[in-house]
Each structure stands twice: as structure tokens, then as C-alpha cells.
Amino acid sequence: MPAAPRKTADAVLTDAVLTVGELTHVIAELLGGAFPRVAVRGQVSNLRRQSSGHVYFTLKDAEAQLPAVMWRSTAERLRFRPEDGQEVVASGKIDVYPPHGKYQLVCSSLQPLGLGDLHLRFEQLKARLAGEGLFDEDRKRPLPLVPRHVAVVTSPTGAAVRDFLKIALRRMPRAWITVVPARVQGDGSIDDVVAGLAAAAALPDVDVVVAARGGGSIEDLWTFNEEAVARALAASPVPVVSAIGHETDTTIADLVADLRAATPSEAAEIVFPDVAELTAQLDDGRTRLARAVARRMERARERLVALESSAALARPLDRMRRIAQDLDEWEARGLAALTRRVAAARERFGRVAGHLEAVSPLAVLARGYSITFRDDGGVEGRREALRGIDAVAAGDRLVTRLARGSVVSEVVETREESRP
Amino acid sequence: MNPGKTPKGDAPAGGAADAAEPGFEASLAEVERAIRALEAGDIPLEDSIDLYAAAMGSLKRCHAVLDRAEARLEVVRRTAEGGVEAVPAELREGDGVQPAPRKP
Numbered sequence: 403m404p405a406a407p408r409k410t411a412d413a414v415l416t417d418a419v420l421t422v423g424e425l426t427h428v429i430a431e432l433l434g435g436a437f438p439r440v441a442v443r444g445q446v447s448n449l450r451r452q453s454s455g456h457v458y459f460t461l462k463d464a465e466a467q468l469p470a471v472m473w474r475s476t477a478e479r480l481r482f483r484p485e486d487g488q489e490v491v492a493s494g495k496i497d498v499y500p501p502h503g504k505y506q507l508v509c510s511s512l513q514p515l516g517l518g519d520l521h522l523r524f525e526q527l528k529a530r531l532a533g534e535g536l537f538d539e540d541r542k543r544p545l546p547l548v549p550r551h552v553a554v555v556t557s558p559t560g561a562a563v564r565d566f567l568k569i570a571l572r573r574m575p576r577a578w579i580t581v582v583p584a585r586v587q588g589d590g591s592i593d594d595v596v597a598g599l600a601a602a603a604a605l606p607d608v609d610v611v612v613a614a615r616g617g618g619s620i621e622d623l624w625t626f627n628e629e630a631v632a633r634a635l636a637a638s639p640v641p642v643v644s645a646i647g648h649e650t651d652t653t654i655a656d657l658v659a660d661l662r663a664a665t666p667s668e669a670a671e672i673v674f675p676d677v678a679e680l681t682a683q684l685d686d687g688r689t690r691l692a693r694a695v696a697r698r699m700e701r702a703r704e705r706l707v708a709l710e711s712s713a714a715l716a717r718p719l720d721r722m723r724r725i726a727q728d729l730d731e732w733e734a735r736g737l738a739a740l741t742r743r744v745a746a747a748r749e750r751f752g753r754v755a756g757h758l759e760a761v762s763p764l765a766v767l768a769r770g771y772s773i774t775f776r777d778d779g780g781v782e783g784r785r786e787a788l789r790g791i792d793a794v795a796a797g798d799r800l801v802t803r804l805a806r807g808s809v810v811s812e813v814v815e816t817r818e819e820s821r822p
Numbered sequence: 823m824n825p826g827k828t829p830k831g832d833a834p835a836g837g838a839a840d841a842a843e844p845g846f847e848a849s850l851a852e853v854e855r856a857i858r859a860l861e862a863g864d865i866p867l868e869d870s871i872d873l874y875a876a877a878m879g880s881l882k883r884c885h886a887v888l889d890r891a892e893a894r895l896e897v898v899r900r901t902a903e904g905g906v907e908a909v910p911a912e913l914r915e916g917d918g919v920q921p922a923p924r925k926p
Contacts, residue, residue: 548846548887558897559918567913577893580908581919595842601898601906684884687853691881694860695874728857811852 406574423500430498431507437496442468442517446488449588459484461492461507470494470507482619486589516684520620523629523704528654531629536636542660543641544611548675551578553602554612555595558583562616562666564745566645569670580605586615591625596634603640611638613655614645614666623647626655635659645669697808734794767805777801777810791816846887847879856880897921 423735444461451457455474462466468664470492484490494509531537552570557561558581570577582602584594595613602611613635615623624775625631635642635658644659656662662670673741767773774788777799788794794813802809842850856877860870897911897919912922 512825546845546847547850557918558920563919564913565917567895576889576893578895580891580898581911582898585921598898605898605908680888681885684850684853684881684888687850687857688878688881690851690857691860691874691877695870698838698860698865698867698870 409583422503426498426500426503426532429505430500433496433498439493439495440507441491443489443491444468444492444809446484447589449484449486457484459486461490468507468508469504472509472512476510476512480512482512483514484514484589485587485621485624488621491515493561503591514621520624524654527627527629527632528657531632531654531658537657541636543642545641545661545673548574548680549577549673551580551605551607552610552612552673553580553582553605553608554614555582555584555598555602556612556614556666557586558614562586562614562645564615566612566666566670569667570674571668574674576677577674578607587618587622587625592628592630595625596632597640599634599642600633603638610642610643611640612643612645612663612666612669613659614669614672615647617648617651620651623651623653626653628654631655632658643669643673656779680731764805767803768806772805773803775801775803791818840861843883844880846884852880853877853884895919896910 430744442461444463444467447460447467449457449459457472457474457477459472461470461471462468491506491513492509493511493513496505497508498505529746529781535541554566555562556566558665563581567579570579579689580602584598584599585591586595586604599611599613602608613626615626623646626644632654635655635711641660643661643663644653645663646653646655646656649664661672663672667690675797763773776785776788786793788800794800794816796813796815798813802811825844856873859865859873865873885900895911895913896908898906898908902906910922911919
């Protein structure tokens, strides 16, 4: 059936029965006309960002709720990121979306409400927790130099986890890392982070937990200023590193954590050692050890040599040498003396021998004298030499010993000698 | 070495802690002590050698700690029963850290 031409509002309101389209059209005109520009204060909820870039949310208060939409162009220009739970002032026009039978606020600008409130809440919570000692330095635990297992509570998508993992694996390629997914802003984020921290600390062998998220507005980071999150961090049985936002942002989580990193990347640098550097340090240690021991042994050897040549050790040697020298001298002297004595003795002997020589019968014989014995067959040595003629008679055989040889003769006659 | 904001130590883990063996940092400290002592040079020679042997043992332990792990990335997810479990994960371009597809 062909559509009927649009009726005017006036025409419609006088009709008895209207089509849905007709009525809706009138409503749209009425609402649009009445609220071409309106500013509404309420709490953001159910915020959805479509892939188109358009943002849909609901503004609500205790009594009512108002669907709202922000086209992409407007959303991109926003200077803050709206999130569920935020109090805002939304400005725009009311229009009707006939296919859904809904009216909505087409939001052309959005302002957070009560930034001052947030600061106040921050300061109040900070003071309270500080008073409980949750920020005390001596509560803060050191991290292990080489962690066994690191758990990171963070959004599984986004730059924070990517940066963290990139740096972590560059420094410690064999690291064991478990990502505990959590919403890090908006609805449900507080519960996610609290549950995530508990799950992280319960993982096997975990020795460091990291809570990380990227940069954002104070509202974006607000989850990490919430009391529940602060207490969950304080209660962690394992040291916690917070890496929330940028350098200039300080959340209560940062104050409670055992260690604070300016960014997720810096958290990875703090948590993971540079294994290559550590290995080089170990190798350097090995070299220094070997060198030190070698030097120690060299020193021992040097001392030994020094001792050997030092006076202390050499004195006994000197003594020994002196003694040896003395012995040599004595030996030399002794020999000389002995030689002299021998020579003297020999001289005496020589003189005596000379004497003996002189009185030796052999020497007498050599002078022409001879010895005569009676040859009666006896042993020559026992015979008496003839001295007188009374011992012989004519006819006796005689042996006469000459200087050389002997003569056997017979006595012819004897004669009396006259004394000279 | 690390731009840490607080001093590091061998913190016992929340999970199982190797109470029996000295950890990396304790072992490294032993090596450094041995080096300083040996370089100072007034230890008896036999003690020097014992110290050297002990320090080599500490070095070995340090290397063992660095070599022990295998690269391991996991992600926690809910189980059907409502609990949580850690499963092997991978870092993907668009999706971020996701459970790795199970190998056939």
C-alpha cells in the first residue's frame, strides 16, 4: 500500500486513529522544537563506543534516565574520556529515533562535573590511608633480582601490556609472565582489579605482581584511587609494582605499592633484569676470580723466593759457607803442615838412611871388604864371620862373601898379622 | 644496573620459595665477597683455594638461575565452573594477549 503523504502535527492531533509512524513523527517535531538546545546533568552509564566511532551512553539520575549519543566527530574532539559513573553535563538537542521509538540527547559537548569533588575525595582517602600506615617505607618489600614468575594485572589489549611485554622479553627472553586481564577504567574496573590482584598473587611461584595501565585523565585513572584497590594492593602477599598512567600522574595505588614505575615500560625495566648484562657480569666475575687466585699464588711464590734470598734464611747458609770455607782452609793448612812434616820426616829418614847406608855391611862390602865364613854347610845367616885364624885350620873350606857374589876356597896356610 | 627505586634483595616468593638453595642475589654476593677477599690478598693460600672453589660453585648457581626458565606467556581466564585458570597465550597485533590456539 503506498505511503500516505505526511500529515502536519495539527492534522494528526485531530485524527482519531494514527499510525505509529505518524505519531512518532509528531512527537519528534514536538520534542525537537521544544529542546533545540539543552544542557543536562547526570551520571554516565552504559557507555559504548561503536566501531563507527559514535559513542552511545545513558545519562541517569535517581529518577530517570536519558539515552544519549555522541557522534564520532564530537567524541574525537573531547578533551577527556567519559566513563561510566562519571557525573557530567551534556549539552545538545533532543531528537527522536523513530525505528526504536526512543528519544535521545544528541550530545554536542560533554563536561565532567565536579573535578573539585574528585580532588577532595583523593585528598581525603590519601590522608586516611596514610594515617593507617599503608604508605610507610618500611612496608615496602624489595623485588627479587631475578624473578621466577611475574603476573601483570592489566587490560589484555592496548599499549600498556604490549609495551610491558616487549621490554620484559627483551631484557629477560626466558621470562615466565602471566597476564591477568582486567578492565582498568569504568564500570566493573574496581572489581576486576581487586579480583585480578588476588588471582595474580595466587599463581604458582609468582614473586612479583604488576598493576599497569596506560595514560589517561584523572577520571580514567580513578579506579586506582579507589579504596578497594588500594587495600587489595596493600594486602598482596607478593610485592606489587604499580605502573599507572604517566610520570606526572600519582594515584593512591602508586603510594601503596611496593614500588612505583612511571610507565608500564619502566615497570618492565624495574622488574626484569637485563640477562645479557648479568651474564656478562658473571663472566667478568669468573675472570676476576681466576686472576685473583693466580695472583695470590704468584704472591705466595714471590714471598717464598724473597725469603730464600733474605738475610733471615741466608744466615744459616752463610754460616754453613763460612764453615765450609774454614774447612777448606784447615784442609789446606793441614795439608801443608802434613807435607812439611812428611818432608821433615823424609829428611830425617834420609839422614838416618844415609847413616844406615853408611854403616850397612853392604856398603862395607862395596868398599872392597869381604866377609868370610867356614863352609860347613850351615845357614849363612847363623854363621859367624871369621875374625881370627884360630877359628880355621889348613884344609878348611871357606866361603868368602864379596860385594858381588862369593868365593869358595880352601885354607892353604894361616899367617899371623901384625898390628899396624 | 636497574633503575629500581628501592633496593633489591632475595625476597621470598608468595608461592614456593627455594629455602634450601641460596638464590641468585645471595650467590652473586658470595662471588663478589670472594673476589674482594682474594684481591685483598692476605688470606692463607689453602683458604684462598677453598674460597675460589666455593665462589665457582656460587657462579654455577647464578648461571643455573638465569638458564632455568623457558619463555612462557600465559593469560588467566574463567573456567566453566566459575574459577580461573592460566593458559598459554600469545600477543596478537589487534587482539592483544589472548589464549593461544590449542595445537592439534
